[in-house]
Amino acid sequence: MIKIYTDGSCIGNPGQGGWAAIILYDGKKTEIKGNKKNTTNNQMELLAPIEALKKIPKGSKVQIFTDSKYLKSGITEWIYNWKKNGWKTANKKEVSNKELWTELDQLNSEFDISWNWVKAHSTDKLNNEVDLLAKNAAKL
Secondary structure (H helix, E strand, C coil), X not given: CEEEEEEEEEEECCEEEXXXXXXXXXXXXEEEEEEEEEECHHHHHHHHHHHHHCCCCCCCEEEEEEXXXXXXXXXXXXXXXXXXXCCECCCCCECCCHHHHHHHHHHHCCCEEEEEECCCCXXXXXXXXXXXXXXXXXXX
């Protein structure tokens, strides 16, 4: 079982953004992060699991932990109707961040993933750690 903690951060929204992931695999802890100018917090929340999943073997059993309800609800609930409705929301508007959602959806189908929401800034040590990584990445 591979565990991945993800987070995104933005200084201004839109603004300078950062994403990060902590991957726990085979007894090793790997940290990855990146940044982007003129982005949004939601885009960074999506980019973190995308980049993390690209680093692990396809077909793996994975637990992903996020403090973003947007990410968790989007990939486990909303995406089914978005796809059925031609990537339109219930209000018939284009889904925001469609390119990232389609990439994440493709990756989601290549693994056995359980998506888990954790409360931000609470007692989850690794969530707090990945939050700090993402915030620091946004400052680069």
